[in-house]
Amino acid sequence: MVGLKSHDSRDQHDVVLERKYWDRLADSFSEQVIELAQEDLHGVIDEELCLLAERGSSVVDLGCGPGALIPFLTRRFQSVCAVDFSKPLLEKAEAKHGSASVQFIHADLTCPVRPERQFDVTVCSSVLILKSPLKRRRLLESVLRFTRPGGRMLITVPALESSIHVYRTLIDLREELGDGNGLSRGQARRLFAREVPSILDGNVSIQGVPTHHWMREELLGTLKHFHLKVERERRVEFSWSREIDAAPKHLGAPYPWDWLVVAKKPRSKK
Numbered sequence: 001m002v003g004l005k006s007h008d009s010r011d012q013h014d015v016v017l018e019r020k021y022w023d024r025l026a027d028s029f030s031e032q033v034i035e036l037a038q039e040d041l042h043g044v045i046d047e048e049l050c051l052l053a054e055r056g057s058s059v060v061d062l063g064c065g066p067g068a069l070i071p072f073l074t075r076r077f078q079s080v081c082a083v084d085f086s087k088p089l090l091e092k093a094e095a096k097h098g099s100a101s102v103q104f105i106h107a108d109l110t111c112p113v114r115p116e117r118q119f120d121v122t123v124c125s126s127v128l129i130l131k132s133p134l135k136r137r138r139l140l141e142s143v144l145r146f147t148r149p150g151g152r153m154l155i156t157v158p159a160l161e162s163s164i165h166v167y168r169t170l171i172d173l174r175e176e177l178g179d180g181n182g183l184s185r186g187q188a189r190r191l192f193a194r195e196v197p198s199i200l201d202g203n204v205s206i207q208g209v210p211t212h213h214w215m216r217e218e219l220l221g222t223l224k225h226f227h228l229k230v231e232r233e234r235r236v237e238f239s240w241s242r243e244i245d246a247a248p249k250h251l252g253a254p255y256p257w258d259w260l261v262v263a264k265k266p267r268s269k270k
């Protein structure tokens, strides 16, 4: 039966902000969380990393989780640093991807962290998802502090537009394939209202946890506010099976997606 992937509604309202939530996911991370680098249907992230890497350049992966991106980074950059506030996740990353060229740092990026050095490239993939606008702003400030003047940031965030696209596709499937497939308009409305209590806040409930999803314009506007120059914006598409149970094989593009932007930090403070 075709349907929305069931989201376990454990009562975990604000815990997305808490280390403990991520700590608990350490043993089942790849089953429970979309690790974008692994799901990227068209290799967009690797393509962008390739464009960003220069001979001898350094990169930091902020909110590295169990380190799915690290092999992509060590292939292209001379020195790699990986940061996370969850010790169990950082330990997993180190056990799997540790080497002389990779440094691991335990830090909370919503605090005013003062990095010992700055990097040519900063990657922040699926981390700016905190419900609180203030914490998202602090996290972005950390991304900036880790980036050298003139350096680049590669940021990915879940797309709010993609969530709506998934619901519309489920309605289309019901209309195309009949009962037992997709969702009726009424069902879609009710489920959407439960998962996205306020479209204006952009927080989508994932496994009961409010997770910020960004509109393209919101993302571009926020980066502009920080005086960052967006050089490229792209979609990172992933498979329908990540969103829809028993997704029909004929479902193709446009796939669900996250936004990816590459932005440049100004050389001098404006």
Ligand SMILES: C[S@@+](CC[C@H](N)C(=O)[O-])C[C@H]1O[C@@H](n2cnc3c(N)ncnc32)[C@H](O)[C@@H]1O
Pocket (backbone or CB within 6 Å): 017, 022, 033, 034, 035, 036, 037, 062, 063, 064, 065, 066, 068, 069, 083, 084, 085, 086, 089, 107, 108, 109, 110, 124, 125, 126, 127
């Ligand atoms: C959705 S996972 C993304 C993991 C990885 N970047 C990826 O793309 O697969 C979010 C990660 O951000 C980390 N994180 C969340 N808030 C953080 C904070 N305030 N400081 C440091 N890391 C944080 C979590 O521990 C988790 O590993």
